Each structure stands twice: as structure tokens, then as C-alpha cells.
Amino acid sequence: MRRILVPTDFSEEARNAYEVAVSIARRTGAAIKLLHVVEAPYYGPSFSVTGDAMVGSNGMEQVYMLRLLEHTKAKMSELLGSVLRDGVEVVEEVTVDRPINKIRRTIKEDAVDLVVMGSKGSSGLDEFLIGSNTEKVVRTADCPVLTVKNRMADFHPREIVLASDFKREIRSAMEQFKQFQQLFGARLHMVYINTPGAFESSSNLRSKLQYTAEKYGLENYTINIYNDVMEEDGILHFAHDISADMIMMATHGRTGLSHLLSGSIAEDLVNHTRIPVLTVQLK
Structure with a gap:
């Protein structure tokens, strides 16, 4: 692991994510990029941003944006100094853009190995219609x-839940899961959530999980079969029962209508649990 990206909105959760990223960087020698994206206003087709200069905006708009950037850079400097880095390399970037677009470009252009993000979670209509930037990154990130x-x-997970249906397609994510487990010397708890709508016998499921291992x-x-009404509830209940420090899951990365219809258990977990969640998109 060489590069870690930490998008930040200066919230308490984002600061917590930065602290976790520093803990991981100490173990791996990775460099960290702290990124804050000021939401780009829309001034029409001629509007663009070059560095800190607003092209196509009027004078008042330029003054407002430049002052906002200046204030934001001061907050970034404050965040940088809020965590003891112990020699970990950290660079910062403040820019004007659409947050999800900039994050996705940075992952690709900087060959990012891991994104660490804070999540406030969302619920109700807001969750259904929009979701958070964190959810969008979970859904679309290539890392x-x-x-x-x-x-x-001191982020050091010792008990990690790996929740999956353990079908053949998980092979593209397994090496990532193994690396994270080995990084911390953690115990891995493989769990299949057996639900009424997709019930299988425990003996068949144990054979499937043992074969995968x-x-x-x-x-x-460890190999675990856990019965519950819904997959998400089962993962959360199992994680609570074993006092898990982290949950790992693969996600299909669906977007658009497909995502609206099928949803994502991984994104729901990100919203609804206080336990750190590592997601890996299936290729």
C-alpha cells in the first residue's frame, strides 16, 4: 500500500478518518493525501476554475470564492496539525469541483490504494433519494x-467480519481482504447470513465457506452461519455478538436504475453501523 486518500469536510467523522489513515500509514509506509473539495457553483457553460481563479464569474463571485478558499485552507492547516503524524507523509489539496467527480479522478490519477472516509450516515427520504458522498464513493471507487x-x-482491528454469499465472483476481492487481515494480524470471521427468502442447509453452507477458505x-x-430475517440485520447482529472491530464486504458498484431497484447492503451498512466498514468493488 503506497497511497491513501482521505477526503475531508472537516467534520468530526472526517477527522476520525484522518486519524485512522495515519495509523494505517504508520504500518504500511503509505503517503496520505488530504483532499477537500469546495462544491463548484454553477454559473453557466462559460464558468470554469483554474487553480484558485474563477473564469467566467463576475467580480463579486470571484471575491466570495477566493475568500472561501482562503478560509478552507486555514481549516486544512488546522486539521493537519490536529493528529500526531510521527513522520507519516501527508500532502493537502483544496480545490473547487464536484466532490464525487474530483474524488474519482484523484483515485485514478494518483493510483490510490485505499480511500479512508468519515461517514455521518443518512436516513429516511434523504437516504433514499440522494445518499451521501461517502455512499457514492463506496459505490463507484476502483479501490x-x-x-x-x-x-x-490507535486503529488496530483484531476481530474482522467478512460477510458474503461466497460466490465465485468474490475472488476479485479476496486478496484485498487477506492483505487487510494480515496487516493487523486479525482473526477473520467468515459469515453467511441465512435468511428465510434464500434459506440453505447449514451443512451445505459450511462446506461452501470451508471450500472458499x-x-x-x-x-x-472461523466459519459462521447466522440466521436472521434480513442480510444487513444479520451482519450487524453477528458483528455485535462477537464484538467485531471491522466489517469487510464486497460491493457490485451498481449505479442508476439498477442501483435504485437492487440497493446495496454494503452502502446500508456504511450508513447504519458505528463499526468501520471496508468495501471492495467486485470487478
């Missing part, structure tokens, strides 16, 4: 995304 809510000054050379793991 693993770790979402954080609570403060963890052997196929991918997993070590220090």
Missing part, C-alpha cells in the same frame, strides 16, 4: 474504501 465514524486513536489460503479464521 478499497474504509468508512469510519467513531474516533480510534481453503481455495484462497485463508489463515486464522
